[in-house]
Amino acid sequence: xxxxxxxxxxxxxxxxxxxxxxxxxxxxxxxxxxxxxxxxxxxxxxxxxxxxxxxxxxxxxxxxxxxxxxxxxxxxxxxxxxxxxxxxxxxxxxxxxxxxxxxxxxxxxxxxxxxxxxxxxxxxxxxxxxxxxxxxxxxxxxxxxxxxxxxxxxxxxxxxxxxxxxxxxxxxxxxxxxxxxxxxxxxxxxxxxxxxxxxxxxxxxxxxxxxxxxxxxxxxxxxxxxxxxxxxxxxxxxxxxxxxxxxxxxxxxxxxxxxxxxxxxxxxxxxxxxxxxxxxxxxxxxxxxxxxxxxxxxxxxxxxxxxxxxxxxxxxxxxxxxxxxxxxxxxxxxxxxxxxxxxxxxxxxxxxxxxxxxxxxxxxxxxxxxxxxxxxxxxxxxxxxxxxxxxxxxxxxxxxxxxxxxxxxxxxxxxxxxxxxxxxxxxxxxxxxxxxxxxxxxxxxxxxxx
Amino acid sequence: xxxxxxxxxxxxxxxxxxxxxxxxxxxxxxxxxxxxxxxxxxxxx
Numbered sequence: 478x479x480x481x482x483x484x485x486x487x488x489x490x491x492x493x494x495x496x497x498x499x500x501x502x503x504x505x506x507x508x509x510x511x512x513x514x515x516x517x518x519x520x521x522x523x524x525x526x527x528x529x530x531x532x533x534x535x536x537x538x539x540x541x542x543x544x545x546x547x548x549x550x551x552x553x554x555x556x557x558x559x560x561x562x563x564x565x566x567x568x569x570x571x572x573x574x575x576x577x578x579x580x581x582x583x584x585x586x587x588x589x590x591x592x593x594x595x596x597x598x599x600x601x602x603x604x605x606x607x608x609x610x611x612x613x614x615x616x617x618x619x620x621x622x623x624x625x626x627x628x629x630x631x632x633x634x635x636x637x638x639x640x641x642x643x644x645x646x647x648x649x650x651x652x653x654x655x656x657x658x659x660x661x662x663x664x665x666x667x668x669x670x671x672x673x674x675x676x677x678x679x680x681x682x683x684x685x686x687x688x689x690x691x692x693x694x695x696x697x698x699x700x701x702x703x704x705x706x707x708x709x710x711x712x713x714x715x716x717x718x719x720x721x722x723x724x725x726x727x728x729x730x731x732x733x734x735x736x737x738x739x740x741x742x743x744x745x746x747x748x749x750x751x752x753x754x755x756x757x758x759x760x761x762x763x764x765x766x767x768x769x770x771x772x773x774x775x776x777x778x779x780x781x782x783x784x785x786x787x788x789x790x791x792x793x794x795x796x797x798x799x800x801x802x803x804x805x806x807x808x809x810x811x812x813x814x815x816x817x818x819x820x821x822x823x824x825x826x827x828x829x830x831x832x833x834x835x836x837x838x839x840x841x842x843x844x845x846x847x848x849x850x851x852x853x854x855x856x857x858x859x860x861x862x863x864x865x866x867x868x869x870x871x872x873x874x875x876x877x878x879x880x881x882x883x884x885x886x887x888x889x890x891x892x893x894x895x896x897x898x899x900x901x902x903x904x905x906x907x908x909x910x911x912x913x914x915x916x917x918x919x920x921x922x923x924x925x926x927x
Numbered sequence: 928x929x930x931x932x933x934x935x936x937x938x939x940x941x942x943x944x945x946x947x948x949x950x951x952x953x954x955x956x957x958x959x960x961x962x963x964x965x966x967x968x969x970x971x972x
Binding site for chain 2: 769772773775776779787790791794799802803804806807808809810811814815818819821822825
């Protein structure tokens with residue numbers, strides 16, 4: 478039996494078969510049952526229950542705010558929640574936020590219940606770091622494997638079935654890689670579609686806020702709630718199927734990289750076949766070398782991250798975890814010419830993506846080139862390279878969707894679809910069609926840890 | 928003192944020698960990557 482979706486829960490709520498209070502209490506109970514997964518940095522039991530009671534009263538009076546009303550949601554601890562310090566998993570002192578981040582305010586307006594702050598890698602940098610004040614989130618598929626990050630707790634909360642959706646942030650893959658490693662759906666929107674006001678910056682040029690969800694339809698629903706006005710609805714053509722979609726498959730980005738796990742390449746080939754059988758036309762396309770995308774993106778990210786944290790480091794260096802501080806200092810020696818060059822490269826590479834996406838509707842690639850690596854590899858502050866295919870689309874601003882496309886040795890594999898800017902409707906349509914054509918999104922880990 | 932070491936000093940950071948070597952190595956890797964990117968750009972122009 479599959480878990481009820483937000484749409485199922487909403488129908489039950491409106492039929493009087495459940496209440497926002499019951500949904501919230503059940504989510505809190507699941508969070509408690511799964512406490513060893515450390516998905517949440519903070520649970521807001523009192524305020525969530527109080528909000529649920531108010532929601533039930535409003536529904537009883539006929540006030541319906543739409544499909545997210547009464548639905549518990551997790552918020553990554555990089556995103557301001559009024560009255561609470563946004564700690565970002567750090568010991569660096571933080572003051573309580575004066576207001577909700579814009580995305581949280583939009584969720585509240587839609588009636589969502591803010592259940593808690595989900596765990597993150599420190600300041601959305603690197604991890605897992607077991608030396609921080611709170612333990613890192615653990616992968617429900619296998620707690621000895623990393624969750625990916627930095628939106629680790631959001632992906633875990635969804636994968637473990639605590640919530641159907643949680644917010645994440647994504648600067649180089651931080652929504653999509655934990656979604657891939659934890660077997661859930663992650664949607665990085667087009668740059669500028671969702672406001673970042675009230676979100677701790679890491680690299681403002683590359684930062685994106687978006688949903689991690691159990692299904693593409695639920696991710697699309699939340700994205701539409703978060704989006705600035707005037708954007709085409711991500712859920713606008715969800716059920717139109719894959720027929721007629723033209724999908725470019727830059728297979729060389731995966732097949733030519735020695736870091737690729739053969740199971741990931743096979744899963745991607747199988748995904749291309751499944752989309753073809755569902756009516757899409759698949760063609761191999763050639764993109765510029767991945768290395769240059771990553772190099773340009775990493776330079777911009779590192780330079781901006783150092784700029785964002787320089788003053789804080791000067792004041793609180795001793796409070797940072799070693800891996801985060803080491804990561805934030807990478808960009809300290811870059812100069813203005815280096816950054817100008819990186820942006821010039823970004824323009825060239827982004828134009829090539831735009832050109833390819835003028836000939837196809839979507840691109841298909843992997844999210845990560847291997848399943849989640851062992852936690853042990855990261856112990857002692859060791860830096861471990863996890864090969865991904867995510868950063869180019871932070872650099873270019875194209876929307877990108879990660880969704881499950883198989884398992885290997887009991888660990889999830891994630892595929893990634895990319896669309897033209899503003900075309901989240903096509904992205905979600907293809908993702909939904911893929912879910913319909915396969916059973917990958919129905920796979921769930923065993924819940925609570927022993 | 929190198930430029931990178933001076934930045935660390937200006938930030939008030941005094942890591943132990945091993946950690947300092949790791950931090951400087953990371954920053955140097957970024958500078959090397961910037962040079963590689965500049966060479967690639969020169970070929971594109």
